[in-house]
Amino acid sequence: MATSTNEDRWSLLGALGALDEDEPVRPRTTRDWVVDIVAFLFALAWVFLTTMEELVWQEAADAGRIYGSAWLAWADLVPGLAMSVALWWRRSKSAMLAVICVPLGLFSAASGGAALIILFTVAVHRRFPVAAALTAANAAPGLVYAWARPDPGVGYWQTVAWIVGGSVILLLWGSLLRSRRLLVRSLRDRAERAESEQQLRVAQARQLERARIAREMHDVLAHRISLLSLHAGALEIRPDAPATEVAKAAGVIRASAHQALQDLREVIGVLREPAADGDPERPQPTLADLTTLVEESRAAGTRVALELPADGGNPPDMVGRTAYRLVQEGLTNARKHAPGALVTVTVGGAPGKGLSITVRNPAPVGGGASGIPGAGTGLVGLAERATLAGGRLDHRREPGGGFTLEAWLPWPTI
Incomplete structure (x- = not known):
């Protein structure tokens, strides 16, 4: 029986932890640290003001209206301070903290400030169905608390309107901020992807142009070297040719060799890729x-x-x-x-x-x-x-x- 209870307990914790897997938590930035410090100080101020208000109210109330004494206000400090400290983990465990706030709402007013911040964090970082369910679950104990310990200066239904209206506004505000963040993130990802694709197209265009130039130079060099071979072969076949013809052939060979070297210098560094088919390309234009x-x-x-x-x-x-x-x-x-x-x-x-x-x-x-x-x-x-x-x-x-x-x-x- 004990083993079964432990397994149920761990499965419940696992289910609560799964609620916080909707969105990965990024490292805190300077802005995040400032926001977290302000949220922590706000929760502490809420605890202090709530405790002072309860003490003043209990001292001024009749003995019959006080079910207990001033120690209730001091006892409420414990969950209030605990939830204020827990705000430092609200970015990674917001859903789990919101679930913990549900039973606290039945008797703790001091933890209300931290609960508001946690519910807003849930609305910003979690899916809308999860945020709506947790907001409703936290609003229900508030209605019970308002009935059990009514505020002398405010009617019950007025308190209900404040709780329900505030919960709806908090949920819609956080969901709107979440939608805006998701839109900005999507646009940023699209822009980065488009920039990467553009850079890839530019690199491909450069490579294709280099390959085309290299193929052109290959054809030109082949033509010039074939001329060199032709004139050199003519001199080899006719070693007794007249001096004028020998000089003319030597001049052609020299000029062709010079042009071939010039073209070779220009093509150095250009990568050559084979043509798409085996057909020879047409003579290159000038x-x-x-x-x-x-x-x-x-x-x-x-x-x-x-x-x-x-x-x-x-x-x-x-x-x-x-x-x-x-x-x-x-x-x-x-x-x-x-x-x-x-x-x-x-x-x-x-x-x-x-x-x-x-x-x-x-x-x-x-x-x-x-x-x-x-x-x-x-x-x-x-x-x-x-x-x-x-x-x-x-x-x-x-x-x-x-x-x-x-x-x-x-x-x-x-």
């Missing part, structure tokens, strides 16, 4: 292919005005490819987000001064607002490409709703 790109955009319905330098020479292939990709992405963005608008593409520069590219479009035709697309991974890829080429990229939204994409790429003199 600055000379901008005219074809613009004509294709015009055929697709985009209004494009192209300005090229009259006679600026041909930049290195790496610079030309990067410029082509920048213009291509700029036209794609303009076609998607400013349909019908006139897109102006300006390319200028010279050896030693660098190559400048500007793609500008006004607001969309029809008065619609021109917005920056989605996550902006296309612009991230362009910035990565320009950086790897030794240049820089800038993009901005114009006050009138247009969009401008500007880039500068180095153009060596040799």
